[in-house]
Amino acid sequence: MSDTGELITFLTDMNQEIRALTEAEEDGAQLEEKATEYMIGMLSDAGETEDARVCTSIKANKANQIQHKINGYALSEDYETVDLFITFFQEGGEVRSFPKSEVTTAANQSERFLKDVFNGYREKLDESAPVYDLAQVLFEHAVKVVRARIFILTNARLTSDIVLPDRKLRDTLHVQYHLWDLERFHRLWTSRNRREPIEIDFEKSYGKPLACLPMPVSNNDYQSCLAIVSGTMLAEIYERYGARLLEQNVRSFLDFTGGVNKGIRNTIRTAPHRFLAYNNGIAATAEDAEVREMPGGGWAIYKVRDLQIVNGGQTTAAIFRTQRQDKADISTVFVQMKLTVLRRPEEMDEIIPLISQYANSQNGIQAADLSANNAFNRQLEKISRTCWAPAIKGSALQTRWFFERARGQYKVAYNRELSSSRRTAFEKQNPRKQLFSKEMVAKFEHIWNGYPYLVARGAQKNYSEFLKEKLKKDCLPNNVFFEDLIAKAILFRTADTEYGRGATKIGDFKFLTVPYSLALLNHLTGGRIDLFKIWKQQEVSENLREVIRKLLYVADKFLLDNAGGKLVSERAKQEDYWKLLLAKAPTGDGRQKLLDLLVDDFSDTQQQKKRYSKNNDELAAEERRQEEESLRSLGAKSWEIIEQWGRQTDLLTPHKRAKCSSISSNISKQRPLTDSEIENGRSIVDLVVEKNPQLLEELYAEQTVSATAAAPRRIVTMQDVEHLLEWERANKKLKADDAGFLIKINKRELRLSDSVKGKVWYLQNSVVRHGYVIPVLQTA
Structure with missing residues (x-):
């Protein structure tokens, strides 16, 4: 039996993870739904189940008593095994009990679901209901189902050693019960997610x-x-x-x-x-x-x-x-x-x-x-720990997208930070919503490469196909691959949010519609979506969001209308279904209207070729340049202020303070920073983020204000804005919020006031070193 103190700690961590998953959903999610997702995830990583889906089905009688209930399921490809999951999640920091009576209730409710399904429950369901596919498959292939494994999941603790014996639901169906309470999940966690032995x-x-x-x-x-x-x-x-x-x-x-x-x-x-x-x-x-x-x-x-x-x-x-x-x-x-x-x-x-x-x-x-290829995943993990994503609009704080090569790495890294302030800083730099797994990598890549039907086959099967392809090509990811991957992740999460949840959702096939719609987007645009722009801005444009939403409706309607009497989830796994969608995709004026909305979201072909042709040395040099520019963007005065802060708080060693001074000096004298200054500068910024993040925001704001105020008396016109914006679309050297600032002016959303003119002048001069030539215009 686990120690009570350890159980409370584990329970607190588990509940926080589930709460974080719930809050990360922009369109709202139920705690029980995310608890199911979290617990199924642990079981999947331990090999206890495979390709499980969160899918709730609750049937109540006239007295509002629950007759049957499931929260998720997994079905083997040969239909031999069906796993049913029923969840009982309780909030709070205390270890609560889960008595035998509730275990029996859960077993009966999930068993009744099985009986209802075998008795034709599908006829009472709308075809768009999330559980319809399962009900239909089990009814049609009832003779093939050998075993039904009922998983009762809870974050409470069983009050005694409860054993539910296996039984036969029919002559040929073997029903097994698997009770997973808090203590059993804790044992699984402490065993590093090793599956329970036979x-x-x-x-x-x-x-x-x-x-x-x-x-x-x-x-x-x-x-x-x-x-x-x-x-x-x-x-x-x-x-x-x-x-x-x-x-x-x-x-x-x-x-x-x-x-x-x-x-x-x-x-x-x-x-x-x-x-x-x-x-x-x-x-x-x-x-x-x-x-x-x-x-x-x-x-x-x-x-x-x-x-x-x-x-x-x-x-x-x-x-x-x-x-x-x-x-x-x-x-x-x-x-x-x-x-x-x-x-x-x-x-x-x-x-x-x-x-x-x-x-x-x-x-x-x-x-x-027969063996897992860790080289690809290890390289991707390495990049994810060192590659900083650009700061989002209105912030100077850079973040990372955290790749979990193995489940639980994020939690281990978080717990490695010993103080609460360091943990807060870790979460700011590695937001939970930017956590992704190897199965997600396979999903993002296969969607964008035109294999939504593989994604429809489930996470494990899709990942297996992805791994086979990587083994054939024997290629390792680099920074460009990583940046594009994150752009695809942002596209996926945008589509997922736009599909909606609850009463506002487009339909009931989000898990199929999102992959098909994004694959269709890439097909219709001929692969021209500027992934690097999405990476730089860490979001999609409003026009691209609008097109994604339109295609979600197109794909959802197609999936429902073209199944030909077969299950949508089964048809979506077939390549010919994807080809049928392509044949029915918008053409002519319909397609052109979508493309017209995306003019600003297309990449420059030559710039794209140049970016993809870079070797690892060039990528390393590019990464160093971006790092240096990030440090320079604070300005010389800011580094003096950071040095003073470090001295007053005694948080910077004399060596680090000396680096602040040398960075400030080199910026003011327009000299390049050394490798040592870049390396130390990044660690100093990390420390400021941890100890005093407000200081960094203030310095960034002051830098912008001072640059604007220092503008000379010069007539800046709309020609300046248009000229700079055109150059930026081709070269992408400005920060995302600065580019957005220019777009707002160009769309007449911002008036060309004196202060706005001053900032435009500042932006012009900031990119001169990248080859921008300021047009000769009238001066005052």
Whole structure:
């Protein structure tokens, strides 16, 4: 049992995360919905479920008593397994109890949902209802559903060791209950999100231990033994655990489409007694196994913990499915099994993929398909920690987009900051709304590259396809890739917000409409959207937002009108559906009207080519230049003030204060900053952000005011504004808010007063060093 103090801390952190997720949604979200999303996320990362969707369905009777309820679901591609999630979330900082009566209520409510679905509940639903697809699929494929796993999720604590036994809802449907309370989530977190192990007691479950031949010579790395497993036992184990039994990287090979699988099926049907002779058997691993001598002689496996089949997934699934689908007799089917028990658990993640790789080499499965490619994600992580996003309009504070290569990295980094002030600074520099995962990377990239149908297949499958493509190209991300990626993230979140929530939402297929609409946007514009501009401004223009909203309606209507009697969610997974949308997309005047709105959002072709052709050295130089300009933008006087602040507060060392002085001197003398000054200057700004963020805002404001006030008596006209704005669109050297300032003048939203003229003059001079030539105009 977990320590109460640790549980309270974990509960507080969990509730804060859920609250932050809720508040990050610009269009409003329910706490229970975000609690479900958060808890499902933990289970997904631990391998307990896959491609789960948050989707609420509540049915009440006339007395307003809840008859059935679910908060989410996951459905395996072969329809064998359906996971249902029901959430009970309570706010507050105290650890609350979750009594057995509420557990029973939750189990009954989710079980009633299953019964309703199998009895034709879909007929009572509107086709646009979020849960309609699930109800339709389960009704149509009821005979294929082998197991229903009901997950009861709560941030409360079970009052006792409650066990809900497995049961049969129908003759062929195995219902399992998984209770996930605060304590169990805490154990999962402290185990670094390792999935809960599969434990099998052969004597208890099958009446006798599994006879085996142990390895004659022991060693410190592993223990191995050989066994012959009956097809009946293997099928029963698979029926209970399904894909959880299989090493994650080989799950995608479980179907009857390949020649190997067809051969397995034919052998079981026509010559089951020869199966052992024909089949190579299975390779499995375990964290621990109880192997001992039997009373009558010989050795046997009595218990096994954390069993995983790393090779032979095809064999295992084929035996089960042939028995179930073809009613085949598998009583004479036997399979050879090699079980390897790894003595060093910390090495399991490294060794298991290797066992899988070498075992599968005989079947032509590529090693690249069996191991995760961390190089791409590690490089992306590195960039995300060092690349600062431009300050948003009206602020001098730069932020980062935080990439979580592994779930929980943000929280670890946050907790690493020991004081409350440092944690506040961390959150300012790394806003939670700018947190993204590797699955999101795959989603953003595939949408923009024209693969919305892959995105529709679910996060895990989409990421798997994305990873395969990256492995083929053997490419690593650079700063340009990262900037474009964040621009795509901003586009996605804009579309997500525009789709709406609750009573104001466009429809019920946001998870499909958003990907399809953005992919359509890129197609209609010929890939001309200026991603670098979005990166620089950290938002989309109003015109682009308007076009996105129009395309959301187009895509949503298309998805509903063209499913051809099939499920929208299933049709959306097919490439031909995407091609059909392209064929029906706006053309002629309709398309041109959209393009006319986006003139200011298109990139310059030559500038775009130049940007993408830069090598890593050029990108590093560009990054250094941007960093230097960021420090220079404060002005020489500001660095003197920062030096004085550091001396008065004793927060800057003499060395750091000296750097402030040298930075100020070089800015005033228009000399370049050294690498040391840039590196120290950035850390000094970070410290000011942490200790006195208001000072930085004041310095920025003073710099703008002083620049404006210092303007000479010169006649600045609208020609100046238009000339500078045209140059800026091609070169993009101004800050986003300064460019926006010029656009407002050009649109006559700002009057060309003396103070406005002064700032225009200041902006003209600030970009002279970048090659801007001030036009010769009349002077006073």
